[in-house]
Amino acid sequence: MPNFQTSALDKLDYPLTQGEAVFEFESSSSRGNKLIMTTLQEERFVLKISQKENGRYLVKGDKITRPARVSFLQKALINFRNASNAVEICSNIEPKNPLHVRTSPYLKGVEFFANDFETQDEIWIEIGFGSGRHLLHQAKKNPNIQFIGLEIHKPSIEQVLRQCELQGITNILVVDYDARLFLEFVASNSVGKIFVHFPVPWDKKPHRRVFSQSFIEESLRVLNLGGQLELRTDSQNYFEFSFAQMMCLAKASVHVKKNKDLDIISKYEDRWRRMEKDIYDVTLTNEISSPPISKVGKLKFSQSVDxxxxxxxxxxxxxxxxxxxxxxxxxxxxxxxxxxxxxxxxxxxxxxxxxxxxxxxxxxxxxxxxxxxxxxxxxxxxxxxxxxxxxx
Ligand SMILES: C[S@@+](CC[C@H](N)C(=O)[O-])C[C@H]1O[C@@H](n2cnc3c(N)ncnc32)[C@H](O)[C@@H]1O
Incomplete structure (x- = not known):
């Protein structure tokens, strides 16, 4: 992300306009950090100044309020540097070093699912798609299904978005979000399949597993009648754990298969097959219709405070x-x-x-x-x- 270091900054008189940027005010903390409220072309974000051990100031965009376009941060930092007469010691803010962040119409934030997402098509979700072999294969095979791919590993996300572009696949939406929390954005009874293939087993930290009682219950809510939650794993531990969780349900239709062949072999499956490991499939079929849930709104304060x-x-x-x-x-x-x-x-x-x-x-x-x-x-x-x- 764009930033520069300097040994001195002039004090500014706020509010101040420099180039396209308006610096509205400065705030300071007892730790010596500063925030500069900045507006550029109607986007409002914060620049952060922190003092390093060697006495230099590090000036950068604050992560929480980061504008959608990195070029906005570059422009704001250049204007701030000029306004405060800072001499850069090291820097990557000039446009000769433009910073590219991959954007794609198929990469969506959860806000999109909270506010705007609508489809008449059946939805299939793949959780932790990794290299994306299975997701891309299913999307090509089922053009009338709307796929949602969830992944938290950014290089995997980039790779799948690039493949979608190269192969002309338009029925996948990719979300960089924790799968354990995503389902609450999904309408009841709207999903045909949820694939969880080779999830991280987390044997030493089972609370980090994707599968839990609440994940299974949320999956059943979003699945349509006859919809299926499909776990495929090489870990006997994970298989037994997930099966036991399903057995805690008052009613459940569960099928187990061992060493079932699929049309497509994922990167992980390739590895386990070469090691001649057993592979377990557990499929939970939804047999209940769930009531609708309301859309996830935004948090607000209503009272004033001193x-x-x-x-x-x-x-x-x-x-x-x-x-x-x-x-x-x-x-x-x-x-x-x-x-x-x-x-x-x-x-x-x-x-x-x-x-x-x-x-x-x-x-x-x-x-x-x-x-x-x-x-x-x-x-x-x-x-x-x-x-x-x-x-x-
Ligand atoms: C072992 S890999 C399997 C990848 C792929 N399914 C395959 O079969 O090759 C597990 C994947 O799940 C992703 N993952 C782990 N925890 C996750 C979570 N809570 N939400 C979404 N993705 C997650 C990881 O980043 C990783 O890519």
Missing amino acids: FKEVCERFTEEIFRGDGFFVHLEELFVVSATSGLIRVSFGANERNEKSYIWINEGNVSYFPDNVLATKNNVDADKIIKKWIYGTCN
């Missing part, structure tokens, strides 16, 4: 609940009545990071796109108790 009083109470703190947490990380002060608190919160499996922006009594999440997932809602209740001073 920033001065919040400042007096602030200490870095972590609150833990059942499966979720809230971490109040750092307080940045703009003035006596305004500032930002950097927070991370949500499900233990996945950090949500945001700022709570208090400005003349008004409170909001910044950026204003925190989704009201189950764990975020639980975390938000704790945040509100803390902000409004009703925590005991």
Whole structure:
């Protein structure tokens, strides 16, 4: 990501316009970090200044508020460097080093599934598609199915998007999101198949496995009548664990096969076959129709708060609940009545990071796109108790 280092920065008079960028205000924390609220072509984001051990300042885009286009960050950093008369010691912000981030119409954020996703086609989901051999094969074989591929490994995502482009495949949407949390964005009874092929066995940390009681229950909710959740694994441990989880259901239709041949052999399967390992398939068929769920909205604050009083109470703190947490990380002060608190919160499996922006009594999440997932809602209740001073 674009950044530069310098040994000195002039103090700016805010608000200040330089080139296309408007620098609105600066806020500082007791750790010596600074945030600069920046607007460029109607996108609002934050530049971050931190002081390194060698006394240099590192100026970069803040990860939480990163604009969609890296070129915006480059422009903002160049304008900030010019406005503050900084002499760069090392830098990658000039356009001669343009930074490319692969974009594709088929790569979607969860916000898309929360707000905009609609299809008349049946959906099939593949979780942890890795090299994507199985996903690409199924998508070509079933052009009338809308595929959703979930993966958290970025090079695998890039590889599959490139293959979709090269092979002209248009019925796959790829999401970089933890599969254990994704299903709550999916409508009830809309999915024909969920493939989980060769998931990481996590023998020493079973709580990190994709399969759990709540994952199985959410899978059954999103599957249509006759829809199937299909696990394929070389791990006897994982097979027995998942089978036992399915057997905890009050009613279940489960089929087990050993060393079944598929049309396509994934990269992992290739490896296990060469090692002559056994492969287990467990298929759970859904036999119930589930009620619809409402769309996942956004979190909001409705009451005002006194920033001065919040400042007096602030200490870095972590609150833990059942499966979720809230971490109040750092307080940045703009003035006596305004500032930002950097927070991370949500499900233990996945950090949500945001700022709570208090400005003349008004409170909001910044950026204003925190989704009201189950764990975020639980975390938000704790945040509100803390902000409004009703925590005991
Ligand atoms: C062992 S590989 C198997 C890949 C592929 N299914 C195959 O058969 O070749 C497991 C894949 O699952 C992905 N993965 C692990 N945990 C995940 C999660 N919680 N959500 C989505 N993907 C995950 C990993 O990044 C990895 O690519």
